[in-house]
Amino acid sequence: MAAIFMGLPMLSSHAHARLTLSKSRGMGGLSTHFVSGRNPLRRKAVEKRGICNYKRPLMTMTVMMAKGEQEVKEIREKSTEDINEEVIDLKGELQMLRFKKNTRQELKTSEFRRMRKRIARMLTVRRERELEQGIKRRQSRKMDRRWKRSIVVRPPPSLRKLQEEQAAKTEKKES
Incomplete structure (x- = not known):
């Protein structure tokens, strides 16, 4: 036809x-x-x-993969407890980024993707370790729920740093 x-x-x-x-x-x-x-x-x-270009440069994609592989190697060197602590901190930072976005403060939108990818890499390494130990999916989810309930709410590192700086300024003013 x-x-x-x-x-x-x-x-x-x-x-x-x-x-x-x-x-x-x-x-x-x-x-x-x-x-x-x-x-x-x-x-x-x-x-x-030349109206539009469908081709994407392959070189940038391979460079990004190499960076990710380096980061995963660094993550694999850490203990599971360190990974859990860092995941909590990164999720707090992600929440702060969302807050900044909603209050229309200055921020880079690329930070969201970078932060989410970093969290995903951490959780992937954690799950790989669980698989090595023979922990199946159902048991892993139960452990994950317990871990999430046990998390003590604390401010993310960037907010802690700001609070410390403000506390130092108020002490200088009082002195």
């Missing part, structure tokens, strides 16, 4: 109608909204024209 129009295969009559509309409006060529990700021939033609 594919008709050929101007040397390009058409997928449907709807696409053909959009193409003819763009021609009748005097756009001088194919409209950019006609491009379909499903049609590899159109995709190549559009890439050659």
Whole structure:
């Protein structure tokens, strides 16, 4: 059912109608909204024209993976208790970032993704250790619930640092 129009295969009559509309409006060529990700021939033609670029640089992805691998090696060197403590601190920091975002204070939005990935790496290493010990999924979830209930609420490190600085300033003013 594919008709050929101007040397390009058409997928449907709807696409053909959009193409003819763009021609009748005097756009001088194919409209950019006609491009379909499903049609590899159109995709190549559009890439050659430079309208949009579907290709992503592979180098940046490999560099990011290498950084992640280094971080995982560092995490694996830590004890399980240290990992648990750091997960608690990172989750507190993530909560502080959310608070800053909601109060419209200055922050980098890339921090959210970085923080979530770091937490995920920590939890992954913790789960790997549980699997090595032979702890199955159901038992792991029970242990995780117990661990979450046992967490003592405390401010994240960044907030503690701010509180200490403010306390030092008030002491200087009083002295």
